[in-house]
Amino acid sequence: MAPRKLCMIPGPIEFHEDVLSAMATPATSHVDPLFVPVFGESIEMVREVVQTKVAQPFITSGSGTLGWDMMVNLLEAGDEVLVITTGYFGDHFAECLEVYGAKITFIRTEPGATATTEQIAEALAKTKFKMVTVTHVDTSTGVLSDIKSVAAQVKAASPETLVVVDGVCSVGSEEIKFDDWKLDIVITGSQKGLGVPPGLSIVIASQYALDVYKNRKSPVPVYYSNWNKWLPIMNAYEARKPAYFATPAVQLVYALHTSLKLILSQPIETRFKKHAAVAADFRQFVRGLGLKTVAQSEQGAANGMTAVWLPEGVEVAPLVSGLAGKGIQIAGGILQGLAGKYFRIGHMGISVMEDDRQHIQKVKEALSSSLAELGYKA
Structure with a gap:
């Protein structure tokens, strides 16, 4: 090189040579019998990284920002959302949610600080929120939010409220115990702690979040981000069966598979x-x-x-x-x-x-x- x-x-970040070699996989059909289990195993290994047994990963072509967009599956116009922001990315997550009709309440911190339990308690006491979002690591500031404590506080006050974690700059480098901490959504991308070139959006959804999505009152007002399209695809590949909605980034999935195996080798x-x-x-x-x-x-x-x-x-x-x-x-x-x-x-x-x-x-x-x-x- x-x-x-x-x-x-x-x-x-820097990519392992084996990951880059996987990117050089020759042209391969997304329904090739050799590729199908690679995609299925990648879905399963994502679960291991965030420490969940039953949550549903979605692995799609796109940047981490596409994960914000996928929250349209859970939101309906007028839903109340509490955004705990520690920098640029928390602010812009809110901007995305507003596009889909969310009514945003902010907890903003000064640069370098994290939200206090008192701030969160005050907000939760005033409003019944459909969703609380928190950026685990805001890449603009390097601030680490205590998502375990935030989730515990939210669920204690309002068990029905969805806890949504922007983990784009944390998955793979910060501890996340998805099941134990009762998280509902973790959003990430391929290019940071997972050590894969940019181009994959990864969203992990709890079974409760999937129930919220399935029981929504209005149709999901998007096409590409729609879980009605993606859930059958993820289920099929995990069952080692080919399926098609939109062409996956085959070489990136090979790279993800390689990187996840390296990550989980210890x-x-x-x-x-x-x-x-x-x-x-x-x-x-x-x-x-x-x-x-x-x-x-x-x-x-x-x-x-x-x-x-x-x-x-x-x-x-x-x-x-x-x-x-x-x-x-x-x-x-x-x-x-x-x-x-x-x-x-x-x-x-x-x-x-x-x-x-x-x-x-x-x-x-x-x-x-x-x-x-x-x-x-x-």
């Missing part, structure tokens, strides 16, 4: 602990440079990425450029009004799990030297 920059943004708890350890060490390194993370607390900091406030006198563009010149691609900020004030670095997947690659060490060295070249003294 020709020399290139390491992609150390918060997704897409206990999933081992993966989560390693991500937590590497992230804690990286945050300590950042603090050692005299910098501050956007996430305001250790327990509210993501394990798959870190957002860092820029020191005075350093601008984001020269810093990103400086690291790029050393073979490391990082990302600037995206929070409205603050985008130029911070930068973001991803630490997920093989960059974390395979120490011999030295990806994190290379980031540390490049960041230290680039800051120094820009006149910053730690």
Whole structure:
């Protein structure tokens, strides 16, 4: 492979060579007897990653954002939705839901903070919500929300309310116990913690969520995102039978299958602990440079990425450029009004799990030297 920059943004992440080889699978029919079990096994392995026995995964062609769109299967015009937002992606999830007639109540936090139990309790006491959404890791801030506690609080106050988790930047790098925590929806994409090139949208729905969908009063007002179309397809492939609605991204499914096998080749708890350890060490390194993370607390900091406030006198563009010149691609900020004030670095997947690659060490060295070249003294 020709020399290139390491992609150390918060997704897409670096991909294992076996995953890239799977992408080179020759042209293959989506109903080929060799492909059907690969798709079926991928559905089953997704369950293992989020630790559920009975929830229904949907694996479709599209970005993680398509998962937001699929919430139209659960929403009807006028439904009340509580959106707990910790950054850019929580805000835009709400924007998507409003398209389908949802009435949004926000719990907004200042940059780097998480919602409090008091804020959630106050909102739940005022309104009966059809759905509560929470971004597990908001990629714009690196803030980690405690979805276990949020789900417990919501279900205690209103068992009928759906708990919807945007896990685009968390599935595969953060612990998720779908069944034990009584989650209803987890949304993700292929290109982050699952370690697969972009192009697959993955939604996991509880049996309760499926009951809500099946008992809705009005027709689902979309075509491609409609679970009436996709549920028979997922069921068929899992039963090792070919089916067709829209052509799946065959090579991406092969890549997903390969990556999931790698992920599950060791206990999933081992993966989560390693991500937590590497992230804690990286945050300590950042603090050692005299910098501050956007996430305001250790327990509210993501394990798959870190957002860092820029020191005075350093601008984001020269810093990103400086690291790029050393073979490391990082990302600037995206929070409205603050985008130029911070930068973001991803630490997920093989960059974390395979120490011999030295990806994190290379980031540390490049960041230290680039800051120094820009006149910053730690």
